[in-house]
Amino acid sequence: MKQKNRFSFIFFIAVIFSVILSGCSYDKPTSNNSSGKPDKGDTVAKRDEIKVGLDVDAGTMDPRLSKDTSAKRVSELVYDGLVRLSANLEAEPALATKWENPDPTTWIFTLRENVTFHDGEPFTAEDVKYTYDSLIDPNFKAPYASLYDPIQSVEVVNEHQVKFTLKEPSAPLLSYMDIGIVPKHIGEKNDNSLSNTPVGTGPYKMVKWDKNSKIAFEANENYWNGKPKTKKVTYFIIPDNSTRVASLESGDIDLVHSPLSPQDIKRIKENDQFEVKEMEGLGFTYLNFNQKNPILSDLKVRQAISYLVNKKVISNDIYQGMDKPGKSPLIPASWAYNDSISGFSYDPDKAAALFKEAGWEDTDGDKILDKDGKKLSITLSTHSEDPNRMQTVEFLQNEFTKYGVQTEVKTSEWPTFSTSLTEGKFDIALVGWLNLVDPDRSFYNPFHTNGGSNYGKYSNPTVDRLIEKGRTALDSKERTTIYQEAAKIVTEEVAYDVLLYQGYIAMYNKKVTGFNAHPSGSFYGLKDAEVSN
Structure with missing residues (x-):
């Protein structure tokens, strides 16, 4: 308990410090009229702009080339x-x-x-x-x-x-x-x-992109599905979760959504000026093991490390129940989900036994496992925009080191982290998948030998055949059986260690009406949204 209290205090100080630092990292939106009084002659005056806070900037505006959530949020309005x-x-x-x-x-x-x-x-x-x-x-x-x-x-x-x-x-x-x-x-x-200059058929036109600051849209007056209710939408790039929510509270922006920090969600829930929509998300957060790393290419080492991951503590103490402990790449929202695929529970004794079987022991008394004169050393990496993930890798660093794994933490801004991930320049990366609308999306790209997002270079011919069969089978029961079998194998072989099943949360001022939150995080619904003064 003492350790937990000390950990919570350090996290509290870190959040306060990050809020102070992040205050100068973006162009502050112009404040809304907070008087609450309608303009003369109007029953309820409407503003001509909806302001949204995002955590990272888009990498590209071309939907064919996009690979980040912010690019998708642009595409949903423009295309x-x-x-x-x-x-x-x-x-x-x-x-x-x-x-x-x-x-x-x-x-x-x-x-x-x-x-x-x-x-x-x-x-x-x-x-x-x-x-x-x-x-x-x-x-x-x-x-x-x-x-x-x-x-x-x-x-x-x-x-x-x-x-x-x-x-x-x-x-x-x-x-x-x-x-x-x-x-x-x-x-x-x-x-x-x-x-850089997208041209689509969607409800909004992108009119300006100030990179790492804001993305501005104006209504497509001739939209085939009806003219948008609000003339302008602006995305403000505010990397720090708590700063983003503080902007919501001050009225500088109207809407934020996942990723969010648990303490901020709790505070907004208690404020009757805001609406909080919570639902089961379409994603998971996971540890990606790079099997090109000689140490991590050993299955027993990957399994041992997985036994040192306390998912319950991460879910309860860091995410405060917002995201639930994960098991396999089949998310609970999927029709193929199977709760019996249990993954790895926290068990340091099993971890120690597996390390020993793999030949890793502390032979020189320095409390770090070694083998053939080499230390068991790894680097844990994630991106700096998400304090929950940063806190998670620091927590794991402490756990791994305690049981003999020399662990370094490396955090960087999303563009740098993403590039390292796609180029395979990592040991173990903490990252997430979203928009998992079909099990194929959870499996083909990440786990097929030739998958476009197989960053850890996992390869198993049996899994390849199952994934290929899952694509071509048209019977839903057959597909369920196929993906459950594939999930058991990739989980046992620790292609990923799925830490958390993500929840999705959207928080917005009650002056915003007509917006319906979507489990994928889609912002297409902004087309029908309005904001009163």
């Missing part, structure tokens, strides 16, 4: 996909009004007519073909190209109809058809302009 996923993850019409699946390898989409891009050019089947042709082109190097690998060809049937021919049946493919359709007439110039 439309062929479909949009409901809160129940069901495909609903967007740029496609209907679709047919006449046989397992054919999809025919009928497109919405009289839709224009933000530059006034008409949207047609040519734009759909161009978008998907680029996604499956290996030279384009789309980060999530493997999601669309089943597509063999895309054919323009006519101006408002497009036909997809698949190499093999693909059960999850429709769930991935929500990716934004880009304009062919701009994309084919190959000048990379869409990465």
